[in-house]
C-alpha cells in the first residue's frame with residue numbers, strides 16, 4: 001500500500017465517522033453555498049433553508065398551543081391597560097419555556113418584557129393584546145350574538161398576535177440552543193394599542209435602545225409586509241379638563257361657571273375649524289365627563305380628542321390649533337383648562353431590507369389551506385356585513401407593499417414610535433376575514449375559529465424564518481441599520497409627542513373591566529376540559545343560522 005493510499009483510506013474513515021456522529025445533526029436540506037463557506041472558514045455554518053423548514057415544522061407542531069393561546073385571550077376579553085389575565089397567562093407560558101419575564105414595564109402594571117438568549121442580534125417580537133369596548137360576540141356564528149351584553153370583546157383580533165410570536169420564538173429558540181447560535185429574543189406586548197397609549201412610552205424609556213430589529217405582527221386578512229411609509233396617520237391623544245364653579249341649576253345658576261359649556265364650545269369650535277383643515281386629517285372626540293346631574297352646574301368636565309394627520313409636523317400644527325380652541329372655550333366660560341397626553345403614535349416608517357427578507361419568507365410559506373367550512377363562514381360574515389365583494393378568504397398573496405409617496409389618511413398604530421427607534425416591520429397575517437368592520441363585534445366572529453388558528457400559524461412560520469435570517473446573516477442586520485440611518489432618518493428627526501413627565505393613562509378601562517370581570521370569568525376558556533373554545537361554547541362551526549330560527553321562520557305565515 002502506498003503512503004498516499006493509506007492517507008486516503010484514513011481520510012475516508014474520518015469522513016465516514018463524522019457523518020455518522022450523533023452530535024452532528026444531518027442537514028434537512030442541502031445548501032451548497034453554506035457548505036462552501038464551511039470549507040473556507042472552517043466555522044460551523046448551518047444550512048439556512050434547512051433551519052427554516054425545521055422551524056416551520058416546529059411551528060406546525062405547536063398548533064395546539066397556538067389555538068389555546070388565541071382562544072384563551074379571546075375569552076379574557078380584556079381592554080387596554082387592564083390585560084391582567086392575559087399577562088398572567090402569557091408570562092407563565094414564556095417562563096415555562098425558559099424566558100426571563102419582567103412585569104410592569106414603564107409604570108404600566110399590565111405590561112411585561114420577556115427575554116431569552118444572549119448577545120447579538122437582539123430581535124424583539126411585539127404584538128397587541130387588548131380588546132374593544134362593547135364588541136362581545138360569540139365566535140364561530142354568523143349572526144350577532146353578544147356573549148355578554150355590553151361587554152368588551154376582541155373586535156379587531158388582538159387575541160392572535162402573541163400566539164404567533166410565542167410559537168415562532170419557541171421554535172427558533174430550540175434551534176438556537178441546539179446549534180449554539182448567539183442572539184437574544186425579546187417578546188413584548190402592545191398594551192392598550194386601541195388607546196395608542198404605550199409604545200411611545202416604551203420607546204421613551206429606552207426599551208428598544210439595544211434592539212437590532214423589531215418584528216411586529218398585526219392581525220389582517222392576508223400575509224404581507226411593507227416598507228417605507230404605509231397608508232395611515234400618526235396621532236396625539238389628549239384630554240382637556242375644564243374646571244368651573246358648581247351652582248343650583250334653577251335657584252341661582254348665575255353663580256355657576258359650567259365646565260360642560262366649555263367642553264361643548266370647544267367641540268363647536270373644533271367642528272367649525274374642520275372645514276379649514278387639510279382633508280388628510282382625522283379627528284374625533286368623546287366626552288368622558290359631562291357632569292353628574294342636570295340641576296348641578298357641572299364644575300368639572302373632560303373631553304378626549306384624537307388628532308391625526310399624515311406627518312408629525314401636521315399633527316403638531318393641528319394640536320396647537322386645538323390647544324388655542326380649548327383656551328378660547330375656557331375664556332368664553334370663565335373656567336380654567338388643563339390637558340393631559342393620553343396617547344401618541346408617530347407616523348410609521350418600516351424598514352426596507354427587513355421587509356424584503358420577510359417577503360421572501362412570505363412567498364415560501366404561502367397562505368393557509370382553508371377548508372370549505374372556513375370559506376362558507378367567511379362569505380357568510382361578508383354577506384352579513386354588506387361587504388363590497390363576497391370573496392371569502394384570501395387564496396393568493398398580495399405581494400409586498402411598496403413605500404407610499406403620498407400616503408392617504410387612515411388609522412394609526414403606536415408601532416410608529418418604535419419604528420423611529422430601531423429597524424421595524426409589521427407582518428400582517430390572515431387570522432381574520434376581509435371587509436368586515438374593525439372596532440366592531442363583526443371582527444370578533446372569526447377570532448376563535450380555525451381561520452384565526454391557521455392564519456396565525458402561517459404568520460409564525462414567516463416570523464421564525466425572518467428571525468433566522470437576522471441571526472444567520474449579519475449583513476441583513478447591517479443593511480437594516482444602514483437603511484435606518486442613511487435613508488429613513490437622514491432628513492427626518494424623531495421627536496416624541498410624549499414628554500418626560502407624561503404618565504401612562506393606566507386607569508383607563510378599569511371601571512369597565514371591574515363591571516364585567518365576573519361575568520367574563522364564567523366564559524374563560526378551559527383547555528383542560530375542552531379541545532377548543534368553540535366546543536366549550538357548544539358551537540357547531542360554522543354556525544350560520546341562529547338555533548331555532550329555521551323552525552321559527554317556517555312557522556311564520
Ligand SMILES: [Zn+2]
Pocket residue numbers: 128156158193218
Ligand atoms: Zn390593532
